[in-house]
Amino acid sequence: MTLLEEVKSRLNIVEVVSDYTSLTQTGRNLQARCPFHSERTPSFIVFPDRGSWRCFGACAEGGDSIRFVMKMENQSFGEALRTLADRLGVQLPSRRAKEAINPLLRANEEVSKFYRRHLLESEEGASARAYLEKRGVPQETAAAFNLGLSPTGWE
Numbered sequence: 001m002t003l004l005e006e007v008k009s010r011l012n013i014v015e016v017v018s019d020y021t022s023l024t025q026t027g028r029n030l031q032a033r034c035p036f037h038s039e040r041t042p043s044f045i046v047f048p049d050r051g052s053w054r055c056f057g058a059c060a061e062g063g064d065s066i067r068f069v070m071k072m073e074n075q076s077f078g079e080a081l082r083t084l085a086d087r088l089g090v091q092l093p094s095r096r097a098k099e100a101i102n103p104l105l106r107a108n109e110e111v112s113k114f115y116r117r118h119l120l121e122s123e124e125g126a127s128a129r130a131y132l133e134k135r136g137v138p139q140e141t142a143a144a145f146n147l148g149l150s151p152t153g154w155e
Contacts, residue, residue, distance in 0.1 A: 003085070004081065007066075007084055007090055008051075008064065008066070011064075011065040011066075011088070013047075013052065013053060013064070014030060014046060014048050016068060016084070017030075017032075017046050017053060017068060020035055020068075021033070021035045023046060028049060029045050029046060029047050029048070030045070030046040031045050034059060034061075035072065036071060037057065037058045043055055043056045043058075044056075044057070051065065053068055066080050066084060067080075069083055114148070115148025115149060115150055116147070117148075118149050119142075119148045119149035122151075124152060
């Protein structure tokens with residue numbers, strides 16, 4: 001189960017919406033005045049069985065708990081997910097975890113440049129360049145896909 005699936009499975013749409021507006025039970029569903037526009041009669045329905053909500057009035061918006069928080073808090077998907085995950089006590093990966101990947105990306109770029117230079121500048125690369133030309137691979141395409149050549153004996 002992904003973190004997104006875990007957060008979604010643990011969310012209770014009624015609890016989330018109740019933090020922002022008063023809900024009234026109407027059969028299996030709940031209703032309220034839509035928090036996104038002015039109205040006199042309730043047109044906002046929460047469907048607990050489906051974990052969703054919908055406005056049948058002027059704005060005609062709808063969605064799940066994440067979409068609701070996005071609209072109420074004017075947040076992006078990621079921000080709303082983090083807001084709800086924090087509420088549930090679910091730990092999302094920090095930005096530091098993403099930053100830890102950057103050195104690996106830089107190392108990969110350097111290795112890629114090395115292979116590319118070896119293809120373009122070495123004597124060993126001459127036969128590989130001829131092969132690419134024979135196969136009809138334009139230099140622009142080889143550059144776009146960052147084609148390179150590993151030296152003989154490299155493992």
